Amino acid sequence: MTITKAVVPAAGLGTRFLPATKAIPKELLPVVDVPAIEYVVREASRAGLRDVLLITGKTKGAILDHFDRAWDLEAVLEDKGEPERLAAIRSSAELATIHAVRQSAPRGLGHAVLCAKAHVGREPFAVLLGDDLIDARDPLLTNMIAVRERLGGSVVALMRVPREQISLYGSAAAELVDDAAVPGLAPGSVFRLSHLVEKPLVAEAPSDLAIIGRYVLDPVVFSVLEDTGPGRGGEIQLTDALARLADIAPAAGGGLHGVLFTGRRYDTGDRLDYLKAVVRLAADHPELGSEFSSWLAEFVAGSPGR
Numbered sequence: 411m412t413i414t415k416a417v418v419p420a421a422g423l424g425t426r427f428l429p430a431t432k433a434i435p436k437e438l439l440p441v442v443d444v445p446a447i448e449y450v451v452r453e454a455s456r457a458g459l460r461d462v463l464l465i466t467g468k469t470k471g472a473i474l475d476h477f478d479r480a481w482d483l484e485a486v487l488e489d490k491g492e493p494e495r496l497a498a499i500r501s502s503a504e505l506a507t508i509h510a511v512r513q514s515a516p517r518g519l520g521h522a523v524l525c526a527k528a529h530v531g532r533e534p535f536a537v538l539l540g541d542d543l544i545d546a547r548d549p550l551l552t553n554m555i556a557v558r559e560r561l562g563g564s565v566v567a568l569m570r571v572p573r574e575q576i577s578l579y580g581s582a583a584a585e586l587v588d589d590a591a592v593p594g595l596a597p598g599s600v601f602r603l604s605h606l607v608e609k610p611l612v613a614e615a616p617s618d619l620a621i622i623g624r625y626v627l628d629p630v631v632f633s634v635l636e637d638t639g640p641g642r643g644g645e646i647q648l649t650d651a652l653a654r655l656a657d658i659a660p661a662a663g664g665g666l667h668g669v670l671f672t673g674r675r676y677d678t679g680d681r682l683d684y685l686k687a688v689v690r691l692a693a694d695h696p697e698l699g700s701e702f703s704s705w706l707a708e709f710v711a712g713s714p715g716r
């Protein structure tokens with residue numbers, strides 16, 4: 411079955427970015443000149459997922475405005491003769507059909523995904539976490555969809571991290587799948603997963619493979635989530651539901667694989683990583699890149715101790 415739906419959880423309070431996020435959703439913080447969440451919706455759209463469900467909360471209305479047409483602004487830009495800016499504000503409304511549902515209480519990522527049940531129905535779907543920005547030049551979602559098509563079940567994205575950082579992520583024990591099972595992917599990049607743990611202690615981590623914020627899920631995940639109690643932090647954890655999916659028979663929609671991602675990923679949910687993401691993307695920006703990079707080189711050279 412072709413995958414057409416993406417779910418983007420965007421209900422977090424953004425407390426790590428206060429006071430910037432007191433009145434503005436963290437998903438709208440700009441990474442250079444584009445709001446963080448637009449990169450994620452662009453990624454979904456590029457992978458053919460043109461039906462995007464945002465899981466939102468209170469104070470998130472501006473996110474929906476961002477993906478809607480802005481007739482008043484368009485008229486002003488048309489009058490001023492600014493076709494490039496006009497195209498840029500129109501394009502965000504054309505990426506996908508955007509839907510929204512509210513998560514009534516902050517009960518965790520698993521609960522946020524469960525809020526998508528009525529919209530998604532009985533189809534496989536993708537989940538993209540807004541804090542993880544995947545560089546548009548490095549394919550990931552399309553590879554994950556290919557794995558789901560060949561092997562069934564659900565698929566998560568994995569990244570190797572230094573052992574001492576594994577406690578920031580979900581982690582899994584992994585066994586390499588034969589390269590011939592999913593042709594076209596880099597050798598050694600598909601794993602069968604078991605024993606998933608959300609944010610394990612370093613000494614208890616099943617591996618150095620971290621789950622990053624991209625998932626392709628079988629709809630059986632909804633009934634598993636309905637039956638998943640609070641886990642780490644008292645929240646309903648998606649990772650706990652995935653751990654159970656790994657034990658369900660493939661004929662019943664179970665089975666869990668991981669695709670190793672070795673491309674560029676930026677974590678925009680953390681202030682320091684956010685700054686790094688802005689600098690890296692600014693350095694590659696088609697208009698600003700070369701001027702910004704020369705300024706940056708001068709800034710670093712002229713600042714002893716940096």
Ligand code: G1P
Nearest residue numbers: 519542578579580621622623649
């Ligand atoms: C969530 C997931 C975690 C995953 C991470 C990736 O955690 O619960 O398993 O590794 O995203 O970014 P969060 O970062 O929302 O705490």
